[in-house]
């Protein structure tokens with residue numbers, strides 16, 4: 001019997017497996033991230049004093065106290081506790097916790113090292129938000145902003161090279177054949193794929209900016225793409241079968257700074273080549289997984305590109321701003337993206353978002369956390385198909401662009417995962433490998 005039929009829903013990755021990547025993340029990297037958040041608040045004490053007077057200092061002190069308590073709960077594997085900030089999503093989080101407690105039939109068993117890794121890691125970022133929210137006037141302070149901004153400024157050489165490439169292609173778009181357009185699409189798609197390496201969660205906040213010319217490094221990275229469904233993406237966007245051209249693309253964003261630039265460049269190419277008519281970008285409604293894009297990051301990045309004195313970067317930035325003004329591009333930040341749910345629960349937990357995505361011709365999911373949520377962050381056999389692991393999540397044709405940073409990978413040829421594990425035990429968490437993985441329940445040419 002093929003792996004697919006036999007695939008029951010396997011257990012979730014969790015830190016209860018000592019030595020696993022989940023375990024090392026909860027034990028080491030998450031506390032490190034929390035410590036860096038506390039340090040950031042300490043370092044900005046004078047700023048809070050200047051801006052808010054002694055109220056700001058008191059708020060900074062109380063926030064640090066809450067974050068230190070959170071870190072202690074995590075490091076001593078205390079039970080996960082309900083949120084108390086009364087934010088609109090708090091009720092959803094607390095119902096989610098209640099459900100886990102019922103499943104475990106024991107309140108104590110819902111804890112950092114015993115519960116699903118996906119849940120507790122998302123919960124940590126929501127508790128950071130709670131600590132700030134409970135302490136006005138610093139409630140909307142982005143504790144990760146410094147890291148995201150620095151990462152952007154350090155990747156300017158790479159941004160220059162990429163925007164120059166984009167302008168060169170734009171100049172000759174009229175005379176490019178469909179095959180040549182496809183080759184440029186593949187290149188920019190892979191730049192967006194590898195832009196996902198620049199993630200400040202995997203580096204626990206250490207500099208992880210793009211230092212090299214992303215286009216030049218594509219050929220050396222090619223062998224590390226384990227699944228490449230770029231042709232299926234292209235067919236979905238350009239074939240006559242789907243509704244009349246040009247179409248709507250949705251990009252579920254991941255990290256800010258250079259990765260965001262690669263996503264904007266890919267979207268710009270598809271618009272000016274006349275392949276899509278509308279792009280909807282989906283970001284996070286509060287600071288998330290250190291470097292994920294918020295509305296502030298999205299608009300700051302475009303304003304920053306407009307203001308640079310590099311002619312091609314500013315030309316791109318001006319065009320991107322005009323796309324936003326004309327409604328060709330739009331930014332959305334549904335609360336679902338900062339909940340702990342696996343995406344197979346979206347239709348029930350966020351029917352409005354699921355319905356919105358059903359209007360898309362292609363939904364691109366960037367990064368590792370989105371891949372973990374697509375597949376439920378479970379111990380799937382590597383040969384189980386991507387479609388099986390989605391467990392019915394299929395609002396539209398979709399594609400995951402992910403560098404591997406967690407011990408979950410599906411849709412490989414039988415034996416491929418095992419061979420990689422025998423030579424490189426950390427192949428799923430080193431971000432050295434990547435996938436461009438497509439699924440559509442309606443596309444005739446892609447049977448799953």
Ligand SMILES: O=P(O)(O)OC[C@@]1(O)O[C@H](CO)[C@@H](O)[C@@H]1O
Nearest residue numbers: 199201202367368369370405406
């Ligand atoms: O989603 P991204 O930015 O590609 O990666 C997020 C990440 O760095 O955080 C989690 C581990 O802490 C993993 O999902 C992954 O390693």
Ligand SMILES: [Mn+2]
Nearest residue numbers: 254255289292
């Ligand atoms: Mn991220």
